[in-house]
Amino acid sequence: MPELPEVETIVRDIRPALVGRQLGRVSLSHDDILRGVSRRRLLRDVSGSTIQSVFRRAKHAVLDLGERRLVVQPGMTGSLIVYDRPLGADEARYAVLRAPLDDGRELVYRDVRRIGKLLLLDGRGWQRYTAAIGPEPLAPDFTADRLGEALRSSRQAVKKVIMDQRHLAGVGNIYANEALFAAGIDPSKPAQRLTVDDHRRLHRELRRILQAAIASSGTTVRDYRTGTGQPGNFQLELLVYGREGEPCRRCGTRLTGTHAIDARISIFCHRCQS
Numbered sequence: 001m002p003e004l005p006e007v008e009t010i011v012r013d014i015r016p017a018l019v020g021r022q023l024g025r026v027s028l029s030h031d032d033i034l035r036g037v038s039r040r041r042l043l044r045d046v047s048g049s050t051i052q053s054v055f056r057r058a059k060h061a062v063l064d065l066g067e068r069r070l071v072v073q074p075g076m077t078g079s080l081i082v083y084d085r086p087l088g089a090d091e092a093r094y095a096v097l098r099a100p101l102d103d104g105r106e107l108v109y110r111d112v113r114r115i116g117k118l119l120l121l122d123g124r125g126w127q128r129y130t131a132a133i134g135p136e137p138l139a140p141d142f143t144a145d146r147l148g149e150a151l152r153s154s155r156q157a158v159k160k161v162i163m164d165q166r167h168l169a170g171v172g173n174i175y176a177n178e179a180l181f182a183a184g185i186d187p188s189k190p191a192q193r194l195t196v197d198d199h200r201r202l203h204r205e206l207r208r209i210l211q212a213a214i215a216s217s218g219t220t221v222r223d224y225r226t227g228t229g230q231p232g233n234f235q236l237e238l239l240v241y242g243r244e245g246e247p248c249r250r251c252g253t254r255l256t257g258t259h260a261i262d263a264r265i266s267i268f269c270h271r272c273q274s
């Protein structure tokens with residue numbers, strides 16, 4: 001699933017083409033990606049509205065339509081693309097939501113496997129949605145102390161805590177693995193056993209890696225594409241994710257892979273991370 005840097009990349013790519021544009025008559029090929037909104041209401045409320053702003057919250061892209069906000073949670077195979085030409089047959093086949101813009105272009109949510117979700121929230125719905133998600137790791141007011149607060153109160157594995165969207169927004173498996181390696185912390189270590197120094201290092205490395213990944217337009221392991229349809233480049237810079245059994249870049253020890261934390265693959269160096 002796209003994480004913070006991938007969704008941030010998509011949002012930055014599509015924003016200039018969308019802000020201030022009015023949407024024409026929206027169409028939807030399947031209802032199964034809708035959450036908490038009926039097809040009828042979505043088509044009625046989104047069609048004709050003007051896009052005030054486009055931004056990211058956690059791993060989701062948000063279109064502010066004035067009274068309502070359209071939240072797109074791209075699944076593994078989901079992408080948001082603005083086309084300035086007619087769609088090809090293959091592009092049209094996997095286009096789930098199509099929204100013509102008043103300048104002749106078209107905003108498309110494409111999702112081959114339709115694991116993504118669309119929400120349409122009013123003011124109160126938005127408050128509830130955003131209040132349930134933890135702080136943004138790249139926000140200026142997100143400090144090492146703030147990260148420490150979330151970690152100090154949990155006996156669970158540190159990796160599980162930083163991937164829990166209620167504690168921290170936008171971090172998934174790829175960047176959790178990378179940040180813990182960079183910070184020299186064993187992913188299975190109980191969060192409450194981390195020191196203040198660990199909090200500082202993890203905070204610093206999380207932010208550094210998320211920013212570097214945004215600068216490289218995100219990580220494409222399989223399906224992820226940017227808002228212009230291109231693959232990202234950060235997969236070339238991953239130090240542990242996808243490298244199980246290969247030598248640690250820092251000390252040469254074979255990297256260990258385990259599914260012990262939340263059934264997700266954790267890859268780490270047992271020598272460099274403690």
Ligand SMILES: [Zn+2]
Pocket residue numbers: 248249250251252253269270271272273
């Ligand atoms: Zn190592």
